[in-house]
Amino acid sequence: MQKTHLNNKGEIVISSGETNLGIIGKTDVKAKIFEKNTLTCDMFGNVYYRSFPYKMVTHARVFNLKAKFNINDKIGLYLVGIFSFIKFKFSYSSMASWNKIKNEVITLPADSKGNLAFDFMESYIVELEAYLRATGLSNYTLTKKEKEILNTLDSSCGGGG
Numbered sequence: 001m002q003k004t005h006l007n008n009k010g011e012i013v014i015s016s017g018e019t020n021l022g023i024i025g026k027t028d029v030k031a032k033i034f035e036k037n038t039l040t041c042d043m044f045g046n047v048y049y050r051s052f053p054y055k056m057v058t059h060a061r062v063f064n065l066k067a068k069f070n071i072n073d074k075i076g077l078y079l080v081g082i083f084s085f086i087k088f089k090f091s092y093s094s095m096a097s098w099n100k101i102k103n104e105v106i107t108l109p110a111d112s113k114g115n116l117a118f119d120f121m122e123s124y125i126v127e128l129e130a131y132l133r134a135t136g137l138s139n140y141t142l143t144k145k146e147k148e149i150l151n152t153l154d155s156s157c158g159g160g161g
Contacts, residue, residue, distance in 0.1 A: 005029040011053055015060040016042030022062065031055045037072065039065040039079060043095035045087035049076030063098055074122040082106050 006013060010028030022042060033053050040054075041047045043061035051073055056062050071079065083106065090096040109117040 011055050013055050013057060014040055014048075014050070014062055015057040016044060016046070016062045017060075018044075018046055021048050022046065024057070027055060029055075034064050035066065037070070037076060038067075039071075039076065039083070041065055041083070041086065041096060041101065043090070043097070044092070045090035045096040045101075047080055047083040047086055049073070049080050051076065061095060061097065069116065069118075072122070074125040075118060077125050078121040082108065 005027045006025035007028060008026050010026055011033055013024050013027050014022050015024045016022060022040065033055055034050070036050060036052050036054075038050055039047055040050055040056065040062055042063075047065070049071075056064065067079070086096060086101060086104070090100070109120045111117045111120075
């Protein structure tokens with residue numbers, strides 16, 4: 001997909017990168033539409049929850065992750081947190097790909113019968129959101145200086161992206 005295809009019509013287009021969660025615009029150009037309530041992972045290991053149908057820029061090395069169970073907004077955000085370690089394993093010189101992450105093991109909460117604890121995942125996110133609102137951190141944007149400090153930390157810790 002080319003920049004000229006972005007016409008502010010149709011579906012949202014996902015690319016790699018952290019800016020705007022990888023969203024680069026909208027297009028009505030014919031391309032595969034991925035289901036809502038799925039995750040995307042890009043070449044830098046950034047994992048995002050998508051609550052909407054979308055198209056992807058495949059040459060930007062971004063791919064779709066679809067769970068074998070239904071995901072809603074709260075469970076999607078919980079999963080993003082679980083997958084957050086991925087971005088520390090990859091960089092521009094060692095890009096994430098399906099082949100590199102497909103055997104990663106994640107642990108999800110389960111109830112006493114061994115079933116996935118969806119209620120726990122949802123309540124965890126609800127409580128986290130309430131805490132962030134109560135502390136005034138519900139819609140926080142990093143300053144340029146704060147971003148520089150985090151980038152310095154990422155570099156010194158071997159993180160990428």
